[in-house]
Amino acid sequence: MVQSNSSQVEQDAAGQVTEVATRSREAARVLRPTSGAVRNTALRALADAVDAAATDVVRANGADLSRGREGGLSEALLDRLALDEARVHAVAEGLRDVAALPDPLGDVVRGSTLPNGLQVRQLRVPMGVVGMIYEARPNVTVDAAGLALKSGNAVILRGGSAAEQTNRALVGVLREALTAQGLPADAVALLEGGREVVRALMAARGLVDVLIPRGGAGLIRTVVEESTVPVIETGVGNCHVYVDAAADLGKALPILLNSKTHRPSVCNAAESLLVHRDVADAFLPKALTELTTAGVRVHVDERAARCAQAAGTAYEPATEEDWDTEYLSLDLAVRVVDSLDEALDHVGRHGSGHTEAIVTEDRSAARRWVAEVDAAAVLVNASTRFTDGAQLGLGAEIGISTQKLHARGPMGLAELTTTTWVIEGDGQVRA
């Protein structure tokens, strides 16, 4: 019996997921009619419980870190995985912040009284059961549980195996605290096991209402392509900064540097710079010098190369591939364009529909950019880094959607809800 039996493994995983998700649905049924006050009290109790368990959580995290080091995890991954007591308390504080946000449930999205006297309201209600598939960061475990509880949803968490002990400790604390609050522990569930468990979760249509993958491009593509549960795609950002002929170059330079270098590893960092030919000579030599000083490697077209030569800065020639690359590093593709039309065309061909910024003082160019660019966020004279739930005042962010259905751009609590039409009458029937 040393032979592995993949179909048995798959069946076991499907059974495990069905059992967990069925309990989650029951928890969601209990959560649905709870008041905002009950959910906020519970969130604060969860925060206190996480605070109280900080030492245990850090100990569990230490075990994950040792295993990770032995298994040869990179320093970057170990850093994402690591929790100390201060970080645990910050995570708990995040739950209190979520408790303080307005309740997304019960909002009347639209409403009217019809000529026949029917009173109609479209209300925000919980989605039901939300699945999260994510990688190393254990803070996502608590953040996602908090946002789900706030919005009246049960959540099924599938964290990375590297954070297994930490996640188990955190979810244990959350479930105990839920029970102490008279709420179902199954409102927060953790799925463990291999890829077959992820596959079973993606197939749990009817039990799980939405799946949100957060992580690398490979993970997200797998979930998007294979899941029969509806998915909200997050992730890829091939974001552009376009410096228009009518740009204020004194604004363009800080916007460019902030967009590229503020935090290059995230999806709202700029990956390509487009510069109108009329300002290329005035802008690019200085910009390339400052970029190079900031440690950025530039991948340039022929005209930008001449500016780099004039400035005496290092560069690499750009290939077609560069225009489509989300570097997530201190790299930047640079191209000189002949016109706003050419910039729009480039963004239409190579952009990923995440965030596209123009720098211009020309109202008509700004209007065209806003009207014609098809992206989750279009910016005029501001850094691409503003495509962010906290920056935009959403109060909390469960991810940044790059799809058009349901949610686009930073997703807050409202994006974890759906709606119900409530139709109240006095015996009305259709004629």
Place this chain on the structure above:
Amino acid sequence: MVQSNSSQVEQDAAGQVTEVATRSREAARVLRPTSGAVRNTALRALADAVDAAATDVVRANGADLSRGREGGLSEALLDRLALDEARVHAVAEGLRDVAALPDPLGDVVRGSTLPNGLQVRQLRVPMGVVGMIYEARPNVTVDAAGLALKSGNAVILRGGSAAEQTNRALVGVLREALTAQGLPADAVALLEGGREVVRALMAARGLVDVLIPRGGAGLIRTVVEESTVPVIETGVGNCHVYVDAAADLGKALPILLNSKTHRPSVCNAAESLLVHRDVADAFLPKALTELTTAGVRVHVDERAARCAQAAGTAYEPATEEDWDTEYLSLDLAVRVVDSLDEALDHVGRHGSGHTEAIVTEDRSAARRWVAEVDAAAVLVNASTRFTDGAQLGLGAEIGISTQKLHARGPMGLAELTTTTWVIEGDGQVRA
């Protein structure tokens, strides 16, 4: 060369769909920045063109009808397929009605000025390319094209093969009229061919932004399960009417009869009746008599059977399967329950999340029904038939969504849009 080569057929279909969808994307790019005035003028021109082509359309429809009769299509299907000149003019009038609706584009969904001076607006914008997969009714061809154009989207239509000639004639008229208006003909495209074309359309992720299947349960399930393009699920309605202990039986009877018999073949017709035991004897004998008189076959549990016996009406014993069946016919499952809780539990287990109605004068029972039932529409003292875009004042309906993501319940023009965050600044960067 009589051998069929399925992989070649699939490749050809993929090539055809890629070519069509690429042209649709280009058309969508042109439509995106058009004003509401331009799109409304075009819609009225399309209406005039359909009116002018009525004779040709009816002739093409005659060819489809003959082929259908020869091929043994049922009378019901032939009836759905048939167009006479009056029906063609009604379809054209529908386009004028859509032109008269408010523009869904450009609406500010939320907006604010942030402390750093950034002006933020979340705007409604077109989805891009919408795919419709539907069956016999050729009026859907024009309706869908009109709603797509109104909302700034290009549409790819995949109608049923039974309506091939009719759809070809209608789409030809629409495309010519678009060209005459200076808009791209490819804003409305028709896909012809076999199932391999549908499969290629479902795989056109990145080219097609959303697929909306309308038709039988089999079609919808196939699209939901196989499509990598995001799908809005429409369709199945296993709707309940629950007559509470505190029901006004004088309201309950017309609501029940209207819900079941007004149009039994559609998704918002009632399929099950639940009656509280306290009113079973007072309500059911009369209700079963009236239902039977209206031609309804009742499938009853034991307690309801006793009422049928008391009334002397025909009945069949209900099986477990009846509770889960969307009859779409003059059939009704009937069950007596002990409590509101049992009714809620039954609806939670067997409902399809479409439309659930309670009849009660008890405010607290009504409140619980609204808070605890998880469905696209929950009704109090009104017929299930009100879950309908026109009835709810949406002005137009592209289908009724039974999913929770993006759209739930009747979908109007707003549901054919997505949003963009427009962020305007004066050089802001992140600290």
